[in-house]
Amino acid sequence: MKFLYIAALSLTLFSSACSKNEANAQSLDSKKKEKNLYEVKFSKLSEKYKEDKKLAVEDYYKSYIDKGGFSGGFLVAKNGEIIYEDYQGYSNFEEKEKITKETPMHVASVGKVITAVSVLRLADKKMLDLDQKVNTILEGFPYSTITVRNLLSHRSGIPYYGHFTEKAGVWDRKKTITNKDVLELLSTKGIKLDFTPDTRFTYSNTNYVLLALIVEKITKKPFKEALDGLIFTPLKMENTFVFDDMTKKNEVTQSYYANNKRMHWDYLDGTYGDKNIYTTPRDLLKLDIALYSDEFLSKKMKEQMFKGYSYEKSGQNNYGLGLRMIEPSGDGDLYTFHNGWWRGNKTSYITIRKDSATIICFNNKNSSLAYKTKALAKEFGNFPFIKDAEE
Incomplete structure (x- = not known):
């Protein structure tokens, strides 16, 4: 199976009809792309360090993740250098199409990190305010605060659309729901908030x-094109895209049960931003590296992204802007990550x-084996609150 869905999108970031701010942002990004100003200068790893870490990472991977039947991609990097990576299984089991380093996979809620970054970049460009x-x-959004x-x-207190669409008279679940449909339902069906915002x-x-x-409203572009201009093209994430066309659902990486039976698609599969971003470990690493650059995302914006916002309850778990985190109460480093799960796609992204x-x-x-990556983080940081992986 060819990944036909990765069509050539326009390289123009914003149309001539955009505002002056948009035009300035386009010019700025073009210059930065040409000069590669998003490149981050890390200190170079020694060969001994890389070899020692590779052995430790590979041992962990073979012991806890690749125990037979793993299907997916795995990558560990330090200072932007790949220490270890491996790819197993099939993107299309029926056609025996193997997963490789260039195979885009549905990363489920890990895609929220990418959505958040696109919003933060627009805020950096003064095109919206957080x-x-x-x-x-x-227009029509019914909650004023x-x-x-x-x-x-x-x-926000806004309930999950997968819950309120199950209520009688709200949505015909034989029809695939879209982002615009969700907004329309919020606007017209009297959906109550779960709590005060x-x-x-x-x-x-x-x-x-x-x-x-x-993002679509601000950029005047479909989400997939907006992300291409804001993130994917500048960072050369060439195997990354937003899936928004259900007629092409057989052209992307499929998801399976443990017995290799293909999972079915349903009416909730049509929304994007919360999910439906396909990428590779190598492409996501490019974004991770760029997030160390104050040119890609300002220091001020990153400070807002990587801090917790919820302190009503005591505890170490928190959420920033598009990232989960564990904030140690005593000794230990800040642990930032995002997991994902959607229709058989279980994913993990840890950024230390x-x-x-x-x-x-x-x-x-x-397979929940993807979440075993958590204990591996102790190879790179001080995380006494993370328990060792268990068989």
Whole structure:
């Protein structure tokens, strides 16, 4: 199977009809792309360090993740250098199409990191404000106090669309729901908030469906083209795309049960921003590296991204802007990550900022082995609150 869905998108970031800010942003990004100003200068790893870490990582991978039947991609890097990577299984089991380093996989909620970065880049360009009310951007949005930041940090109180569409008279579940449909339902069906905005955290995919619509509204581009201009093209993420065309669902990497039976698609598979971003471990590493560059995302914006927003309850777990985190109460480093799960695709992305290390694992065979990456983080940082992996 060829990955036909990766079509050639326009390299023009924003149309001539865009605002002056958009035009300036386009010119700025073009110059940065040409000069490669997003490149980050890390200190070079010694050969001994790389060999020692490779042995430790490979041993862990073989012991806890690749134990037979693993299907996906695995990569560990430090200072932007790949220490170890491996690819197993099939993107299309029926056709025996193997997963390789160039195979885009559905990364489920790990894609929220990419959605968040696109919003933060727009904020950096002064094209929106994180504390801007959503109803000033999205026409018909019915909740007057919810801000963009509330959506990013899952503090809006908006319920998950997969729940309220199950209620009688809200949605015909024989029809695939889209991002615009979700907004329309919020606008017309009297969907009540789960709690007063910005009073607590509750994870809801609806937040990121709305963020994708905000990106489209601000850029005047479909989400896939907006992300191409804001992130994928500047970082040369050539095997990354937003999936938004259900007629082409057989042209992308499929997901399977443990017995290799293909999983079915349903009415919830049509939204993007909360999911439906396909990428590779190598491409995601490019984004991870760029996030160390103050040219790609300003220091001020990264400070907002990598801090917690929910302190109503005591505990170490928290959420920033598009990232989960564990904030140690005593000794230990800040642990930032995002896991994902959608229709058999279980994924993990760990970014250890203090030690500039990255651990990425995608799988398409409904296996929770991808989450075993958590204990591996102790190879690169001080995380006494992370338990060792268990068989």
